Amino acid sequence: MHDLTMARSIVDTVLEAAKERGAEEVLEIDLVIGALTLLSREQMDFWVRELLRGTIGEGAEVNIEQQGPEVRCKQCGYRGPVEVSDDPIYHLMAFTPTCPECGSTELEIVAGDECTIRNIRARR
Amino acid sequence: MRKEPIVETEEIFDIELEEDLLNRNRELAEGNHKAMHEHGVRALDVLGSIGSGKTTLITEMVKRLRDRMNVAVLAGDLTTMIDAERIEEQGVPVVQIHTGKECHLDANLVHKALAELDLASVDLVIIENVGNLICPGEFPLGADQRLVMVSVTEGPYTALKHPYIFADAEVAVINKVDLAEAMEVSVDGLAEDLRKVKPGIKVVPTNAREGEGVDEVLRALGL
Ligand SMILES: Nc1nc2c(ncn2[C@@H]2O[C@H](COP(=O)(O)OP(=O)(O)O)[C@@H](O)[C@H]2O)c(=O)[nH]1
Ligand SMILES: [Mg+2]
Ligand SMILES: [Zn+2]
Numbered sequence: 001m002h003d004l005t006m007a008r009s010i011v012d013t014v015l016e017a018a019k020e021r022g023a024e025e026v027l028e029i030d031l032v033i034g035a036l037t038l039l040s041r042e043q044m045d046f047w048v049r050e051l052l053r054g055t056i057g058e059g060a061e062v063n064i065e066q067q068g069p070e071v072r073c074k075q076c077g078y079r080g081p082v083e084v085s086d087d088p089i090y091h092l093m094a095f096t097p098t099c100p101e102c103g104s105t106e107l108e109i110v111a112g113d114e115c116t117i118r119n120i121r122a123r124r
Numbered sequence: 125m126r127k128e129p130i131v132e133t134e135e136i137f138d139i140e141l142e143e144d145l146l147n148r149n150r151e152l153a154e155g156n157h158k159a160m161h162e163h164g165v166r167a168l169d170v171l172g173s174i175g176s177g178k179t180t181l182i183t184e185m186v187k188r189l190r191d192r193m194n195v196a197v198l199a200g201d202l203t204t205m206i207d208a209e210r211i212e213e214q215g216v217p218v219v220q221i222h223t224g225k226e227c228h229l230d231a232n233l234v235h236k237a238l239a240e241l242d243l244a245s246v247d248l249v250i251i252e253n254v255g256n257l258i259c260p261g262e263f264p265l266g267a268d269q270r271l272v273m274v275s276v277t278e279g280p281y282t283a284l285k286h287p288y289i290f291a292d293a294e295v296a297v298i299n300k301v302d303l304a305e306a307m308e309v310s311v312d313g314l315a316e317d318l319r320k321v322k323p324g325i326k327v328v329p330t331n332a333r334e335g336e337g338v339d340e341v342l343r344a345l346g347l
Contacts, residue, residue: 002227002262005227023137117143118140124137
């Protein structure tokens with residue numbers, strides 16, 4: 001839904017960081033998008049490329065890594081991936097995670113809810 | 125000052141940014157929450173589709189609260205000035221948030237709107253989010269409580285279609301119950317779905333236009 005908005009912040013942030021460091025061209029952008037976000041990888045890829053047109057980032061390679069959900073259990077201390085039920089009745093993924101070790105629902109999300117600009121490769 | 129020698133070589137370099145843009149919003153939301161907390165201000169985020177009755181409900185809530193506490197409203201989903209005036213008529217400060225074509229409010233917009241209020245003389249901030257049951261779920265604003273409004277005119281599957289938005293909601297309001305029969309929508313069935321999607325959620329049926337159920341909404345929120 002808000003893929004365009006997020007793509008715009010990504011592109012703004014990338015271009016600002018690149019220009020600050022004297023880049024003349026952005027060659028590659030590595031992004032991480034969490035599976036728990038409402039962002040679609042295809043749409044993000046499309047919009048980022050589209051918004052880079054006419055900038056020093058036009059034509060840059062855009063790599064998007066999908067990050068699965070990882071949690072820390074507040075009950076037993078388990079730290080690692082969790083299964084997320086993706087019931088087809090839901091248009092969107094309903095995140096109802098339980099700890100695979102102890103079944104607790106008191107979990108802290110440590111990964112999977114991000115939209116991160118990991119790395120920018122540039123040329124100066 | 126020593127002048128750097130200019131080396132004319134092409135250089136490829138990496139910028140390891142590791143910047144999480146969604147986390148940036150979460151951090152700003154925490155900032156909003158803290159700022160309001162310091163002044164003893166409570167905040168309520170009101171979500172719901174366009175036309176579900178958010179402005180109507182907020183107006184009715186304000187009517188009942190304004191003699192007991194200082195209420196301010198941040199209006200993120202006002203398509204016309206009629207809406208803003210409807211709330212302002214109740215004699216409380218309203219800050220209009222211009223979202224442009226945005227599908228959600230974000231913590232930064234709320235941060236700017238809060239700056240226009242004198243938080244020291246406010247007890248409760250009610251935020252009307254943009255009419256959308258999907259996107260605002262991803263952008264916490266720093267509110268203490270979240271109320272989600274659905275109306276029977278949206279059909280019987282609102283809860284099951286948008287489970288995500290209810291994850292952080294404390295109260296769900298089913299509005300326009302006066303139209304339930306005409307819409308052939310079961311209010312009880314909708315309530316059941318809501319509890320399935322978010323166990324423990326408080327469900328309150330309302331006819332906001334007539335002010336019916338509004339006292340129960342306030343009670344469910346602990347107001
Ligand atoms: N029949 C009926 N209409 C309502 C009710 N609550 C609000 N409305 C009407 O629904 C329309 C949209 O309401 P509004 O509060 O502007 O919705 P918002 O877009 O969510 O802020 C208005 O014409 C209201 O008068 C209700 O309980 N029953
Ligand atoms: Mg409204
Ligand atoms: Zn556990």
